[in-house]
Amino acid sequence: MRIFLKRLAGMLVVLVGVVLLLFIMLRIIPGSPVTTLLGERASQQVIDRMTEELGLNDPLFMQFLRYVGNALHGDFGTSYKLNRPVSALIMSAFPNTVRLSIFAALFAWGVGIIAGIISAICKNQQRFRLLSSLIDRLFMGGALVGVSMPVFMTCLFLQYFLAYRVQLFPLSGFDQPLSVVLPAIALGWNSAGTVARMTRSSLLEVMQADYISTARAKGRGSAGIILCHALKNSMLPVVTMMALQISSMLSGAVITETVFGINGIGRLAVTAIQSRDMPLLQGTVIFTTILVMLGNLAADTLYSVLDPRIRREG
C-alpha cells in the first residue's frame, strides 16, 4: 500500500511537470492564438481586446497559477476555436479513444502473444519441420511488416484493401459496430509485431531453462510445460514492453483517429495544435498523460503479480 501511495505521489509530480512544461512551450512558440482566431487582417484594436479577454497579457506565472487553480476545480478553460468547455469536449471524445485503444491493445497483445507462442513452438519442435518453419516465418514476417510500417501507411493500406476493394468494413467514422476493427488493427499492428517477436524470443530462452527440464522430468507434457511453467516466466519482459507501448499507442491514436475520422482525444489534439487552441491542447495533453501513467501503473502491478521476486522487495 505504501508503495502504491508513493507511486501516486510520483505521478502527481510528473503531471505538474508536464503541465508546466507544456504551458511554457505553448507560449514561447511563434504565432499567437489570437491572430489564428481572428485572421491576418484583423485590426490591432480587436487583437488587443481579444488578447486582454483571454488573459494573455498577464505574466506567465499568473496565467499558470490561474490555470492550475481552475483545473483543480474541474475547469480546464474554454476552447478558443470550438468555443465549448474543454472538459466537455474531452468527455465526448474520451469514450471513442478508450474504445479504440482497448480494441487495439486487445488485438496487439492477444494476437502478438499467441503468434509469439505459436512461432516459438514451431521453432522448437522437430516433427513437421517444413510446415512449422513455414508458420514461424509467416508470423515473424507479419510481425516485421507491422513493426516497420508507419501507422498512417497501415491505415491507408487497410482502408484501401479491406474497406474499398473488399467492402468488409466501414471506410471511416466510428458509428457502426464494425468500424472499430480497421483502426484497431492499424493502431495495434505495430505493437503486435513487437510483442510477437518478444514473446517468441523470450519463450525460446525460457524453454532452455533448467526448471523446464525439471517440469519435464516431473511428467508434464509439452502443452502443460508451456502454459504452466514457461509462459509466466517468459511474459516478464513482454509486460515491460507493453507498458511502453501504451504511450506509443496513444500517440498512434492521433494519426489513426485523424485518418479514420474518429472523434477522439487524438483528433482533438490535432485540431488544437492547428488552431493554437491552448486550453484545448493543455486539456488533451493532461488527459493523455494521466492515461499513460495509469497504464504504466497497471503494467507495474501486473509485473509484480507475475514475478514474486519483485513483489516482496521495495
Added chain:
Amino acid sequence: MEMKEQVREPDFVLEIRHLRSSFFTRRGEVPAVNDVTIQVPRGKIIGIVGESGCGKSMTAKSVMGLLKYPGRVVSGEILLEGRDIAGMKERELRKICGNEITMIFQEPMTSLNPVIKVGKQVSEALLLHHRELSRAQAREQAIEMFRKVGINEPEKRYDCYPHELSGGLRQRVMIAMAMVCRPKLLIADEPTTALDVTIEAQILKLMKQLRDEIGMSIIIITHNLGVVAELCDYVYVMYAGKIMEQAETFELFDHTAHPYTKGLMDSIPRIGSNAEHLHTIPGVVPNLLHLPKGCLFSNRCPYADDRCRQERPELYQVSQQHCARCFLLEKTGEEAEAHG
C-alpha cells in the same frame, strides 16, 4: 572378500542395455553415450562416475527422455522392470517419469521455477500422476514430504518462492519433489555439486535414509569419488561415452583395475601425502567427433602400447562383479591385479 562371494539379485529395477545416444551435428554424429549397459538392482545405490562430458548426464537424460534436439537415443534398450521405455511414445513416457522414475538435478538454484511457490511445484508432481487426489490432499502429502526431507516449518515453506530459500533448502525441495510419488528409481545428477560440504553431507545422508525408508533404487551421477565411497553399492566408471570399469564399491577402491580409474583415484588430494603437485591425468578427453581408433583412453594412458592404439578392448572380467575395459586384464585376473 565377502562382498565378492555375494551373488547379486537378478531383480533389476532398471536395466540399460547397449544404449547409444548421439548428437547429430553438422560436423557429424557425436556419440555421447556409446554402448552403455547398466543394471540397477532393487533398493541399491548405483554410482556413475566420470569427468565432465563423459556422457554420464546424457545417460540419465536418455532414460528420462530429456535429450534435447539434436540429441537422441540411437539404439539400445532401457528396461524399467522389463518394460522397454526407450521406444515409448512421449505421452507414455511422461506417465512414468516423475512417478516411477524421478530425477534431481545439479543446480538447485535454477532447477525450480522462480515464479511458482515451491510447495505447489511439489504437489504438482503428485497431482500429475494421481488424478484421484484433491488439491488439499496433495498439499497435505507435499508438506508431509517436506517434513521427511528435513525442511523446518514445512507449512510455512510450502508457500515460499524459490528465491526465498537457501541452496540446501532448495535441493531438499527438489528431493521432496522427486520423492513425493514414491518412485522405484531416483536418478540424482550431481545432486550436491553446487552445495557446500556440510550441506552435501546432510543431503547424502538424507538420500540414503530415504532409500532405506521407501526402498527405491538410486542412480547417483557424480565426478566426486568421495560421494561414491560414501553412498554407492556398485559403481560404473564412464569415459568418453563408454563404461571403462564396473565393480562393487569396495572392490573398486581396493582393487582398481583400469588405468583411468586409477588416475581418478590418484587425482584426489589427500591430507598428509607429501606430494608437491596435485596428481592429474595428462591430456584431455578425446573429441567425440574424432575418437581414437584404439582404446578411448590410449592417448592418456601410461600403460598404452601399440595394440591399445589399434584395437578397442572389450570389458574383461577381473573378478566376480568386477569388469574393466583394458587389454592389461585380458589374461588372468591375477595379472590384472598386479597392474592395478
